[in-house]
Amino acid sequence: MKKKLLSLALAAMMTLSLAACGGGGASSGAASASAGSASASSSTAASTGVKVGVSMPTQSLQRWNQDGTNMKAELEKAGYEVDLQYAGDNDIPTQVNQLENMITGGCKVLVVASIDGSALTEVLKGAKDANIPVIAYDRLIMNSDAVSYYATFDNYKVGQFQGNYIKDALDLDNQAGPFNIELVTGAPDDNNVNFFFGGAMDVLQPYIDSGKLVIPSGQTSKAQCATPNWSTEESQKRMENLITSNGYGPTATKLDAVLCSNDSTANGVTNALLGAGYTADNMPIITGQDCDKPSVKNMLAGTQSMSIFKDTRTLASQVVEMVDCILQGKEVPVNDTKTYDNGTGVIPSFLCDPVVCTKDNYKQLLIDSGYYTEADLA
Numbered sequence: 428m429k430k431k432l433l434s435l436a437l438a439a440m441m442t443l444s445l446a447a448c449g450g451g452g453a454s455s456g457a458a459s460a461s462a463g464s465a466s467a468s469s470s471t472a473a474s475t476g477v478k479v480g481v482s483m484p485t486q487s488l489q490r491w492n493q494d495g496t497n498m499k500a501e502l503e504k505a506g507y508e509v510d511l512q513y514a515g516d517n518d519i520p521t522q523v524n525q526l527e528n529m530i531t532g533g534c535k536v537l538v539v540a541s542i543d544g545s546a547l548t549e550v551l552k553g554a555k556d557a558n559i560p561v562i563a564y565d566r567l568i569m570n571s572d573a574v575s576y577y578a579t580f581d582n583y584k585v586g587q588f589q590g591n592y593i594k595d596a597l598d599l600d601n602q603a604g605p606f607n608i609e610l611v612t613g614a615p616d617d618n619n620v621n622f623f624f625g626g627a628m629d630v631l632q633p634y635i636d637s638g639k640l641v642i643p644s645g646q647t648s649k650a651q652c653a654t655p656n657w658s659t660e661e662s663q664k665r666m667e668n669l670i671t672s673n674g675y676g677p678t679a680t681k682l683d684a685v686l687c688s689n690d691s692t693a694n695g696v697t698n699a700l701l702g703a704g705y706t707a708d709n710m711p712i713i714t715g716q717d718c719d720k721p722s723v724k725n726m727l728a729g730t731q732s733m734s735i736f737k738d739t740r741t742l743a744s745q746v747v748e749m750v751d752c753i754l755q756g757k758e759v760p761v762n763d764t765k766t767y768d769n770g771t772g773v774i775p776s777f778l779c780d781p782v783v784c785t786k787d788n789y790k791q792l793l794i795d796s797g798y799y800t801e802a803d804l805a
């Protein structure tokens with residue numbers, strides 16, 4: 428009861444702090460990373476001619492292109508100059524180089540979606556020395572006290588949604604089972620994986636423990652289930668190996684579900700299963716995340732079961748607001764001050780809401796909201 432009251436009070440405080448940039452609101456506990464004029468009356472006044480560096484990991488995945496485009500458009504609309512860089516195809520030295528250039532090139536704030544969350548400690552010392560606040564974008568940057576804020580989606584919830592989808596689809600509470608499942612997660616150097624995989628396993632573990640869910644490969648650790656760089660080719664290769672070594676097939680050993688932490692890994696799994704003779708009619712349950720176009724098409728075709736919609740427009744707007752508040756010396760809106768410790772302490776965070784997407788609600792989520800046109804998905 429006490430706990431409940433406390434969390435209600437916390438929730439109320441967080442709601443207050445949402446309205447914080449622009450004055451008032453409860454303290455977020457966030458370190459003030461002021462670097463501009465606190466008296467600027469509008470974001471446009473504070474933003475004119477101010478350069479913001481935006482560092483994205485790769486152009487090979489749809490979501491980061493969208494993130495980059497949205498961020499640039501929103502920041503420019505607010506009057507900022509934008510230095511947007513993609514680090515080749517997840518190339519860490521390129522990302523480090525690009526950040527160095529942003530720091531020496533006069534950027535006043537850095538927004539960084541890291542490739543390897545632990546590889547930026549050194550380069551970001553330069554940002555700290557130059558008093559350039561850093562916002563970790565989508566992925567937490569680890570082991571760096573240069574990080575002022577973190578903006579992302581609720582990554583634990585993403586994992587829980589995926590786990591719950593499997594639980595409900597197999598009706599684990601009522602069916603006798605046992606059901607066969609395999610587990611596929613993402614890049615081990617992406618801190619989000621701990622939350623995606625952790626959230627899903629917190630839902631599934633009791634059923635594994637009771638024997639209702641069986642993992643025939645025995646591959647259950649994060650390391651065993653990881654997919655380097657979230658690569659579709661890598662997840663396809665691993666699934667092909669799992670199919671061979673466990674004898675899965677539409678008329679052979681039954682496979683009921685594959686937990687996939689995102690769409691790029693789900694695509695590899697779908698490819699491997701199609702290659703093994705599965706069709707939309709007998710495809711195991713496959714989860715995903717991002718609502719990338721190929722995955723939405725697979726959902727419509729019946730070869731992926733669900734995805735998670737993370738509206739990158741919302742995240743971009745949130746980050747632009749963070750940038751504005753930082754540069755105006757105002758309180759930065761955050762709604763989580765306890766979850767994301769990057770090794771130097773908890774980073775004040777804003778978590779946007781993820782939503783489950785299936786073929787039943789994609790129209791409302793993706794088409795009606797203007798995220799995609801029907802033609803995008805044809």
Ligand code: BGC
Nearest residue numbers: 488565566617619657689717
């Ligand atoms: C993001 C996911 C994305 C994955 C691969 C994660 O950090 O949160 O949305 O699918 O990286 O790029």
